[in-house]
Every structure is written in structure tokens, then in C-alpha cells.
Amino acid sequence: MASKVFFSDLRATKDRNLLDKIRALMDALEPAKHFKRGSPTAIKIHFGERGNTAFIRPLLIQPIVESTIKAGGKPFLTDANTLYIGSRGNAVDHLNTARSNGFSPSVVGAPVIIADGLDGNDEVPVPVKLKHFEHVYIGSAVARAASLVSVAHFKLHEMSGFGGALKNVGMGAASRRGKMAQHCDVAPLIHEDKCVGCGTCAKVCAQGAITLKSRAEGAGTKRGKLKKLATIDGQRCVGCGMCIHTCPNGAIDINWATALPSFLERMVEYTVGALKGKERNSLFFNFLTQISPACDCYPHADAPIVPDIGILASLDAVAIDQASADLINGQAGLPSSCLEGSALEPGSDKIRAVYPMIPWEHQLEYAEQVGLGTRAYELVTVG
Ligand code: SF4
Ligand code: SF4
Numbered sequence: 001m002a003s004k005v006f007f008s009d010l011r012a013t014k015d016r017n018l019l020d021k022i023r024a025l026m027d028a029l030e031p032a033k034h035f036k037r038g039s040p041t042a043i044k045i046h047f048g049e050r051g052n053t054a055f056i057r058p059l060l061i062q063p064i065v066e067s068t069i070k071a072g073g074k075p076f077l078t079d080a081n082t083l084y085i086g087s088r089g090n091a092v093d094h095l096n097t098a099r100s101n102g103f104s105p106s107v108v109g110a111p112v113i114i115a116d117g118l119d120g121n122d123e124v125p126v127p128v129k130l131k132h133f134e135h136v137y138i139g140s141a142v143a144r145a146a147s148l149v150s151v152a153h154f155k156l157h158e159m160s161g162f163g164g165a166l167k168n169v170g171m172g173a174a175s176r177r178g179k180m181a182q183h184c185d186v187a188p189l190i191h192e193d194k195c196v197g198c199g200t201c202a203k204v205c206a207q208g209a210i211t212l213k214s215r216a217e218g219a220g221t222k223r224g225k226l227k228k229l230a231t232i233d234g235q236r237c238v239g240c241g242m243c244i245h246t247c248p249n250g251a252i253d254i255n256w257a258t259a260l261p262s263f264l265e266r267m268v269e270y271t272v273g274a275l276k277g278k279e280r281n282s283l284f285f286n287f288l289t290q291i292s293p294a295c296d297c298y299p300h301a302d303a304p305i306v307p308d309i310g311i312l313a314s315l316d317a318v319a320i321d322q323a324s325a326d327l328i329n330g331q332a333g334l335p336s337s338c339l340e341g342s343a344l345e346p347g348s349d350k351i352r353a354v355y356p357m358i359p360w361e362h363q364l365e366y367a368e369q370v371g372l373g374t375r376a377y378e379l380v381t382v383g
Contacts, residue, residue, distance in 0.1 A: 001374070002378045003315065003316035003318075003319035004314065004315075004319075004377070004378050005312055005313070005316070005319050005320050005323040005378065005379050005380065006025050006028040006029070006312065006314065006381075007311070007312050007380065008021040008022070008025050008310050008382050008383055009310040009381075010308055010309075010310055016383065018060065019062065019063045020063075020383070021311070022063040022064060023063045023067055024383040025285070025311060025312075025313040025382055025383075026067035026068075027067070028380070028382050029313055029314070029315060031068065031071035031073070031283060034071075034147065034282070034283060035068065035147040036072075036147055036281060037072035038072065038074060039073070039074060039145075039146030039147065040073075040074050040076060040144070040146055040147075041068050041073030041074055041076070042075075042076065042078050042115070042141060042142050042145035043061065043064060043076065043078065043148075043151055044142060044168055044169060044172060044173060045077055045151045045168075046079055046168065046172060046297075047097060047103050047112075048097070049086055049097070049298055049299050050086075050087035050100060050101070050299060051298075051300055052297075052298060052299060052300060053290075053300075053301045054153065054155065054292040054296055055101065056151060056287050058101070058102035058103045058107045059107065060287070061077065061109075061151065062107070062109050064149060065077075065108055065109040065110045068110075069109075073147055075149070076110050076111045076112070076113045076141070077098075077110055077113070078114065078115045078139070078141050078142060078173075079094070079114065079115060079173075080114065080115040080120065080139040080142070080172060080174060080175060081116055081119070081120040081176060082240075082297060083176065083183070083206065083240040084204070084206050084240040086297065086299070087299070088297075090118060090119050090120070091114035091117060091118045092118070094114050095114060098112050113141045114139075114141070115140065115142045115173055115175075116140065116141075116174075116175040117139075117140070119176075120176030121177070122139065122140045123138060123139060123143075123176075123177060123178065124137070124139075124140050124143035125137055126138050126143060126273040126274075128272050130272065132262070132266045132269050133181070133266070133269050133273075136174070136178055136181070136269060136270045136273030136274075137177045138173050138175065138178060138270070138274050139175050139178075142173040142274055143173075146278065146281060147278055148169070148275065148282040148283070149283045149285065150165045150282065150283070151168075151285045151287070152164050152165050152284070152285065152286050152287065153289070154287060154288050154291065154321075154328070155293070155294070155296065156294060156305065156350075157294065157355075158245065158295065158355065159241055159254070159260075160264060160267060160358070160360065161351045161352075161355050161358040161360025162324070162325055162351050162360055164286050164320065164321035164325075165284040165317040165320050165321050166267070166268060166318070166321055166364075166367055166372070167363075169270075169317065170182075170267045170268060170269075170270035170271030170272075170273075170274060171270065174274070178270060179238070181266065182267050183238050183240060183263070184238070185239070185262065186260075187234040187237035187239055188232060188244050188254055188255055189232075189252070189254075190229065190230050190231065190232060190252055191250075191251045191253060192215075192229055194250060195229050195251040196249055196251075197212055197227060197228025197229055197230065198249075199230075200246055200248060201230050201243040201246055201247050202230065204242050204243060204246045205237075205242065206242070207236045207238055209232055209233045209234075209236035209237040209238075210232055210233075210243060211230070212229065212230055213228070214226040214227070214228055215228075215229050230251070230252075241254070245298060260357070261359055265362070265366045268363055268366045268372065269370070271367065271372060272370055272371075272372060275317075275372070282317075283315060284313065284316070284317050284320045285311065285313050286313075288308065288310055288311065288312065288324055288328065289308045289309070289310075289311075290304050290308065291304045291309070291328060293305055293338050293354050302337070302338060303334065303336050304334060304337060305328075305333055305337040305350055305354070306328055306332070306333055306350065307334065309327050309328070309331065310327075312324060316374060317367065317373050318372050318373030319373050319374055319375065319376070320377075321367075322375045323377045325351065325360070325364075328350055328351070329347065329349055329350050330346060331350075332344060332345065333345070333350060338354065339353055339354070
């Protein structure tokens with residue numbers, strides 16, 4: 001049976017502004033039936049890396065917080081720390097970044113709690129008994145919350161093709177150990193012909209996995225010049241992908257030979273764990289605004305690939321992500337973005353155009369297979 005995915009566009013009038021429309025989307029989900037009265041409700045969001053500009057505007061979270069309180073929940077905003085060096089790698093930096101990006105209690109109307117504590121180790125092992133994991137490790141603030149509202153900025157992503165509800169909850173709520181478990185086996189490759197030995201990648205690697213080694217340049221030379229080349233220690237690498245985006249010469253790439261589908265499955269199994277015990281107490285919002293070609297984890301956001309579309313809400317994490325991907329691919333691409341040629345056509349696969357090697361549908365297929373929801377949806381326009 002198809003799941004309902006409620007949709008609101010971004011048109012507004014003086015009598016009905018965007019905040020009213022978000023409230024209407026929340027009402028459509030009948031939150032009082034899903035929240036455990038008087039119990040903590042985790043509003044799982046991405047606060048954006050410092051310098052990123054595509055994350056959801058804090059003001060737009062206000063109506064979700066207000067509606068949660070009205071429906072009996074006790075909301076707090078949350079996210080877990082990151083694996084890579086950046087502005088959200090521990091709770092102090094993370095809270096400072098959240099505040100500077102506007103997520104302060106005075107704006108959003110709820111406290112901000114970092115899900116996995118000061119250094120990413122405050123976790124709860126959750127049994128899932130699936131193909132890859134017996135247990136997954138979820139940030140305790142999410143694991144212990146009685147209800148959950150996922151508020152995801154839907155955008156493209158360099159490891160998963162797209163990041164929506166499934167990734168916001170699965171990767172986003174995982175503790176440090178949980179994130180490492182999802183990324184194992186995905187150490188990137190160095191293209192030696194492109195590497196100039198600048199060392200930029202080694203500086204951003206939080207695991208100390210990259211070193212510069214001297215190698216003889218050019219085959220057959222008697223006294224070949226020594227060239228510095230980056231090398232990655234696969235034992236230390238946790239596959240966070242930070243070096244890929246940092247290399248100024250495009251010399252680091254995802255190792256496509258390793259099983260990307262397996263990474264997507266691990267991420268989905270973490271989504272199962274994060275929702276465990278609150279499968280009937282979780283709501284999902286996807287904001288299809290400023291749809292950037294990469295994650296909000298980067299300290300910048302490239303131009304959106306399609307025009308702003310609207311906001312989706314559902315009780316089904318799979319249906320809402322499928323609907324979001326379909327809506328984006330149905331749009332004409334923006335010529336001012338990184339899309340080119342036929343990728344600009346309405347109906348073309350924008351996700352595959354940017355990340356041709358990522359089987360993005362697999363996270364949806366596997367999520368459906370493990371019972372997280374259905375890819376069949378009915379789009380219902382609200383307001
Ligand atoms: S891989 Fe890129 S960032 Fe690293 S040393 Fe080589 S050129 Fe520099
Ligand atoms: S080498 Fe591995 S751990 Fe280090 S930045 Fe690159 S992907 Fe991350």
C-alpha cells in the first residue's frame with residue numbers, strides 16, 4: 001500500500017505564510033497520535049558546517065517545535081558529532097557552530113543537545129540483527145528520546161547519492177563508533193598522476209591516515225627525481241570522505257571497487273537502530289530548498305542544482321525520500337549550477353549526473369527490504 005507524503009510548495013500570502021504552511025504539514029501528520037505525552041522528542045536536524053549556507057533556516061524550525069509542544073511532546077534539537085576535522089567534531093564546537101548558524105533556543109524555541117555527548121562516545125548499543133550488524137551505536141539523546149522528528153535538508157551527497165530522511169537519521173544519529181562502522185571499507189584512492197604532494201589532505205585527516213611518501217618520478221630514468229605522493233593507510237582510514245573534497249587537484253577519489261551498496265546498507269541498518277522502539281512515534285520532514293550538489297558538512301555550499309520545490313512531510317522515511325528524489329529529477333536543472341547538457345532536462349537523473357558511480361536507489365530498495373517503509377507513495381498537497 002502506498003504511504004501518504006504531504007507536500008507544500010513555497011508560495012505564500014499575507015494570510016498564509018510559510019510558517020503557517022509548515023504548521024499545516026505537521027497537522028496533517030496528526031502528531032498527538034504519535035508523540036509520547038510529556039516525554040522527550042528529538043528533533044533531528046543538521047546544523048550546517050560553519051561556512052555552509054544551504055542548511056535549513058532556523059526560523060523554519062519554530063513551527064515544528066511549537067506543534068510538537070502542542071501535541072504533547074517535549075522537543076529538543078539534536079545532531080551527533082562528526083568524524084572529520086571541522087566545526088562540529090565535539091560538543092563544544094558543535095554547539096558553538098549551531099549557535100552561530102542561528103540554532104539558538106531563543107530562535108528555535110527549544111534547547112539544543114548534542115546526541116552523542118562531548119566527544120562522540122555517549123552512545124547506546126541498539127540490537128538490530130540485520131545483514132551487516134547485530135548492534136548499532138546510536139547517540140544516547142536520540143536513542144533515549146521517546147519520539148523523533150527528522151527534519152532533513154534534502155540534497156545530493158558524495159557517498160550516498162542523496163541525503164534525506166534515511167541518512168539524516170541513520171548516519172546523523174550514529175555515535176563516533178557508529179559512524180566509523182558505517183564507513184569501514186571505503187578508504188579512498190589516490191590518483192598518483194594528479195597528486196602534487198601538497199599535503200593539504202594530510203592536514204584535514206582527523207585519523208592521521210594520510211602521509212606523504214617520496215617516490216621516484218618517471219620510469220626508466222637513471223636517477224629519477226623524487227616526487228612526494230600522498231598515501232592512505234587503510235587500517236586507520238574511517239572513510240569520512242573529507243580528503244576527497246579537500247584535494248585541490250581532484251587526486252583523491254572514492255574507491256568504487258569497494259562495495260558502495262554495502263555502505264548504503266550499513267547506513268540503512270543504522271536508521272533501523274535509531275528508530276527502534278519509536279517506529280510509530282517518528283515523523284519525517286524533507287526540505288527541498290537550496291538543493292545543493294553536496295552535503296551540508298562542507299564549509300561551503302555550491303549553487304542549487306534545481307529551483308526550490310517545497311517541503312514534504314510523512315510518517316514513512318522511505319516514501320518521503322523516494323518522493324523527494326522523484327521531485328528533484330522531475331525538475332529542469334539550473335544552468336547556473338554544476339549540471340550540464342542533458343542533465344538539465346526535466347526528468348533526467350540529476351543525482352546520477354553528479355555522482356555517476358553511486359547506485360542511489362539502493363538505499364531505498366534496502367530500506368524497503370528491512371521494513372522501514374515503502375517506495376510507493378501518494379503525494380497529497382497541503383495548503
Ligand atoms: S592527494 Fe591532493 S591534497 Fe593530497 S597531497 Fe596530493 S595533491 Fe595534495
Ligand atoms: S584518509 Fe580516510 S579518514 Fe582520512 S580524511 Fe580521507 S577518508 Fe577521511
